[in-house]
Amino acid sequence: MPKRxxxxxxxxxxxxxxxxxxxxxxxxxxxxxxxxxGILMEFKAxxxxxxxxxxxxxxxxxxxxxxxxxxxxxxxxxxF
Numbered sequence: 001m002p003k004r005x006x007x008x009x010x011x012x013x014x015x016x017x018x019x020x021x022x023x024x025x026x027x028x029x030x031x032x033x034x035x036x037x038g039i040l041m042e043f044k045a046x047x048x049x050x051x052x053x054x055x056x057x058x059x060x061x062x063x064x065x066x067x068x069x070x071x072x073x074x075x076x077x078x079x080f
Contacts, residue, residue, distance in 0.1 A: 014030065
């Protein structure tokens with residue numbers, strides 16, 4: 001059974017309302033929602049076959065980037 005995020009059925013999709021004819025603002029919000037959900041990254045990842053060793057390597061690099069970002073944030077907080 002597929003997982004559901006925030007109890008939203010899978011077939012609903014993303015929706016962004018255009019208010020007062022502000023299409024650029026709605027497009028910006030839509031792009032932000034797509035990037036937060038990881039839809040585009042998932043699509044790009046499934047475009048081609050990725051070897052398991054490449055998956056591990058990419059996951060390890062992402063974890064390293066997250067760790068370095070967290071350490072940088074902590075250094076700024078502590079004033080190093």
